[in-house]
Amino acid sequence: MTPPMLEADLTVAAPHARPIDDLRSALRVDGDGLSAADVAERLEIAGPNLLPEPKRTPGWLRFLSHFNDTLIYILLAAAAIKAVMGDWLDFWVIMAVAIINAVIGYVQEGQAEKALAGIRGMLSPEATVLRDGRWATVPAADLVPGDIVRLMPGDKVPADVRLVEATQLRIDEAALTGESVPSSKDPAPVAHGAGVGDRASMAFSGTIVTGGQGAGIVTGTGAATEIGKIQALVGEAGSLDTPLTIQLASFGKKLTLVILGMALAMMVIGRYLHDMPLPDLVSATIGFAVAAIPEGLPALVTITLAIGVQQMARRHAITRKLPAVEALGSVTTVCSDKTGTLTKNEMTVRTMLTPVGRYEVSGLGYDPTGEITPAGGSDLAALLAVADLCNDASLERVSAGADVDSARTLGWALVGEPTEGALKVVAMKGGSDAGGARRIGVVPFDSAHKFMATLNESPDGSRAILVKGAPDRLLDRALTQRGADGSEPLDRAFWENAVDELSGQGLRVLAAARKPTRADTVSADELIDLELLGLWGIVDPPRPEAIEAIADCHAAGIRVKMITGDHAGTAMAISREMGLVSSDDAPVLTGAELEALSQEQLKGVVQGVDVFARTSPEHKIRIVRALQSHGEVVAMTGDGVNDAPALTRADIGIAMGIKGTEATKEAAEIVLTDDNFATIRSAIAEGRRIYDNLRKSVVFLLPTNGAQSLVILVAVVFGLTLPLTPVQVLWVNMVTAITLSLALAYEPAERGIMNRPPRPTGGSIVSMRELGFILAVSVLIGGATLGVFALALARGVDLDVARTEAVAMLAFGQLAFLLNCRFLGRSSLTLDVLRGNRVIWWSAAALLVLQALYTYVPFLNDLFGSEPLDAVGWLMPIAASVGVFFAVEGLKALRREREARV
Structure with missing residues (x-):
């Protein structure tokens, strides 16, 4: 009685290196295949021939993971402060920003789970299998180790198979190994340490049979196949945080500490230096926090990147x-x-060589546009005739498709194997004309003899055997060669040196030969005393x-x-x-x-x-x-x-x-x-541009919050009247966020963007030097705001009018600073600052319109506590903003001078 099979019995080490009889014995399979009982037992042990479903993270948990970010924590903290203050409208606006950010991330990032699903889709749905002595078609999922399967042209290999028969069997393994030509298969064992691409005795799950036929024993199913191992590697590879996510996390943590430290200092000073009532102090501190927290930053980053996505899509990425x-x-x-x-993954004949001369071929891929130089005589014509007639490939016109995946320019597509396609193309380039020649017989390519031959009849009734194949095999069967004066004795040393030279150039070398005959049939045994015509040097061109x-x-x-x-x-x-x-x-x-x-x-x-x-x-x-x-x-x-x-x-x-x-x-x-690899170059340049613009946007945005919080901080520290109310702080944040903040996302690339080294990873998106610059600009804009507010009060205007001027100063100061930020590394005192980005001017116009509405519309006056301004009320903020622009340019000049000395 046969002992029950164990899981270990279905695992065969290095099947590619084992003799077939040894493998049959190990897997307990005979010439009639497995019985139904055997299949049921093995299916119970090995499981179905399917790649296992990965462990999935619940959708709700993946959605919540997009809130696990320090900047989002700041955003949620701002929302909580708004809730404490009872500003529910503001609360829901901020929450909407956080939720939209999470939704975009959730939708954009499918990654590993979809990758595994894509690999599972490569498996064959059906298989032809021998069971109980009869061939039958069964679902590929039902295959088990030990099954005997049959492979035919066009089949997708249903499992990992150790071949026991292979007749001219060739399999396209490019998706698995990266090789550009189909692999020839042979049942003979190969070396134990052979790589996947060198295991000629194996057929692997998910690859495609391009020619010939074969049969073999299933040695691996499901997760035990080479594709299954790749699936495991995808699951285990793990992904890394991008430099941006690392930098934003670092920046968010530092910003949080700065805000909390300043709020604490403000509370201590207000309480113990000015003896402010606790409720007023808490209210002022909350106003400071609302001013200091850049609640628009996560949205700014997300939207800037989304704009970059659209722009990269136009560049085919x-x-x-x-x-x-x-x-x-x-x-x-x-x-x-x-x-x-x-x-190009389109094999191309680059060089042809005959005893008479060497010929170079122009053009790439399967497009028959190109020339052969120099012009040849009968030697070249004979070589091209073999390329044309001893060939099973054909070329077809391809029309441009309507969808993205098939949208190619009008061109040519190959029907057949890449190497034969290359020969068909070079025959077309050389103007080879079959001239009504008729094929009578064929010796198909076989990995055992490594050549193909056809028996062709010309219109005049003459017949010839045309042969193409491995040079060493044809040299062994050749007696003469086609010289300038006709047939001459074979110069084997000449051909061997030529093969070595072409191979040294990375070319795949094939030889051509012919033999006149009067026979009605052709067989491999008749292919002796051939006349060698020449060599083709074939390459997958760059x-x-x-x-x-x-x-x-x-x-x-x-x-x-x-x-x-x-x-x-x-x-x-x-x-x-x-x-x-x-x-x-x-x-x-x-x-x-x-x-x-x-x-x-x-x-x-x-x-x-x-x-x-x-x-x-x-x-x-x-x-x-x-x-x-x-x-x-x-x-x-x-x-x-x-x-x-x-x-x-x-x-x-x-x-x-x-x-x-x-x-x-x-x-x-x-x-x-x-x-196209060139698209990667364009995408890298686009990525650098987007990062530059993102950094400009962050540097631009932060002084808004810095100036606002500084105004409140100074007022509390020195016991002054608050120049801004919390709702006015919200107005400035909102109006700059919806007008100015995104304008820099459309900036063109800086000069020489691809002539500088990659930026270093790690650190913060804002360097310490830039942070000092941001603080200095915050002091400039904040100081100008306090100055405008104080001068307005000195003119004897109402408090609400003075605060309206302060709000205008903050908005116009930010507009002036936007022009400074267009060129952080060089001066903005150039006409270039007025051109190259029309969005800047649309944003500026929108800001002016909104600020006018804020100042003159009664409804907004009541909501935000603003008042209409006279001409002097507008003149002061505008003049101070111009001063801010020139002062910031002075700061930039000092930075450039200091960096030049370093």
């Missing part, structure tokens, strides 16, 4: 998480996948715009590192061509070498290596973590499911929108709608 917008501006290292990101983008990134102090599943030689050749590395002896770290390094050892070498080849998902995460350990802000790009864990772990995950998998898009913070 869709942002899924608001803080990622500015985090791009602090990126120090971009880790990029090669295939489809730096390159995107031209990506070369320029890499140069711009280097100028901006940003390192670009290639992390690819492709071979080291190809990766290095592409990296040299793109200017990613500058020398031929630049180091390349392969996955096998990386595997031998501890994490500490990797930290020691990671900054000196710009090319990583034959990497796995685990390696990508290790590389990202090693870079982050040096304080690097890492952006990771990718399009395959193998990139999803590293995108989740990186500071900024950037996914390709057209060729990227859903898993990758959902794991990323940024999705590029044009799959």
Whole structure:
């Protein structure tokens, strides 16, 4: 009696390296497949062939988490103060700001859960399986280890499968390994330590069969598949706070301490120095807190970033998480996948070589626009005829789509395999004309012999066998070569040297041959005594715009590192061509070498290596973590499911929108709608601009609160009449928030924004030097307000009129300071301050209109305690505001002079 199966019995270590008979014995499966009873028993142990649902945080808890921020605490404290004061309208306005902020964050941030759902969607829905001696189609979820499955062209592999049969089987594993061409499969065991991309004896769940057929034994289902392991990596990778969230948290804590300290000092001074009644002192302290707390700051940050999201979308970058917008501006290292990101993922013939000459081919990808130089003779025509006729691929016109994902320019799409597409394109570039040739027979490509052959008949009735394949295999079968004067003896040394030269350039090399015949059929055994025609050098070409983008990134102090599943030689050749590395002896770290390094050892070498080849998902995460350990802000790009864990772990995950998998898009913070690395360069520049504008907005906003709180503080400390009432403080906050605060979000980029190094991470969004500047401006505006208030009282006007002038001074002083803030690093005493941002003037006009309403509309007079002003009442605030503008310019000049000396 067969003993019951245990969970350990279904786990087979390194199935790619085990002989088939050994694997059958370990999984207790025979030639008839599993029985129904076996399946039921194993399904009970292994569970369904589905990726497990992640542990989900309840929605209400995720929503509340967006209130866990020091600035939001300040906002809620302001609302609580308003409630204590009985100002319920103000209370609900402030609460609405906090709730809207949380809703935006809740909607924007789906991240890991959606990433896992995207990966689960990659699994095959059905599978063809042998059970009880019969083939049947069953749901892929019902597969168990030990099942025998069959694979056909177009199938999505339903589980991890150890192949037992493979006839010309080729599988597209780009989403898993990053390789740009389908992998040929062979049932023979491979080395125990082979990486995923080198396991030719395996077919992996979620990959696509592009040609041939095969069968194999299921060795892993659900979480035990390679995709399942990637899902676990996504869940474990963890995400990091962006530099902005770190800086805002630090700034909020410091601001809270400053406000509480000043309020306490004010209470002590008012109580013990001026013996103020406790109720009046508490009221004044609450008014001070309302003035000092920048309740509009969280909304300002959120709205500024949201405006940045819209502007980045126009540059083909869709942002899924608001803080990622500015985090791009602090990126120090971009880790990029090669295939489809730096390159077009469209194989292209770049060089052709015959015994007569060498031919260079222009043009990229599957667009047949291009030229072959120099013009060739019969040798080139024969080579192009093989490219055209010994080929199963075809090209079709593609129309521009209506939606974002399919919106491509009118072009060409490949039907077939990438390598054959490259040959079809070069034949079209060379004007090759089949001339009515008819295919009679074919020897399909097989990984065992590594060539393809067709028997073709010309219109004149002559027949020839045309062959393309691996150069070494065709050299072994060739007797002659096509020379300038016709057929001549084969010069094997010439061809071997040529293959070495092309391979050294990172090109994939294929050879072409032909053989006249009168036969009606063709077989592999007949392919001897061939005439070798020439070689094709094929490459997945770099995107031209990506070369320029890499140069711009280097100028901006940003390192670009290639992390690819492709071979080291190809990766290095592409990296040299793109200017990613500058020398031929630049180091390349392969996955096998990386595997031998501890994490500490990797930290020691990671900054000196710009090319990583034959990497796995685990390696990508290790590389990202090693870079982050040096304080690097890492952006990771990718399009395959193998990139999803590293995108989740990186500071900024950037996914390709057209060729990227859903898993990758959902794991990323940024999705590029044009799959163009150059868009990353533009997005980084946009991120720097947005951060500059955000910092300008914060520096602009704080003196409003500083000046208001300073006015109240001085009045309490010196026992003066309060120049502002709490409701007037609210008016100034409101009117500047809805008019001026957002104007700086539309500022154009500063000069040389991509010629400066990335900003350092950590610290506060406002430096100590800027904080001193803010305090000085607060003193200027606050002092001017106290001066205007005192002069108004000295003229003998009513208290309400004097307070109305003080409010006007605060509003106009803030408008003057807005112009100062347009150029924090240079002088605003230039005509440039009057142009480049029309929103500034719309905001200024809105402020003037609102201030006029505040002053002259009776309803607002009653609500806010304001009074109409005469001409002198307007002249004083306006003149003082102009003085504030020039005084702040003086402060900026002193700052620039001091910084120049440092």
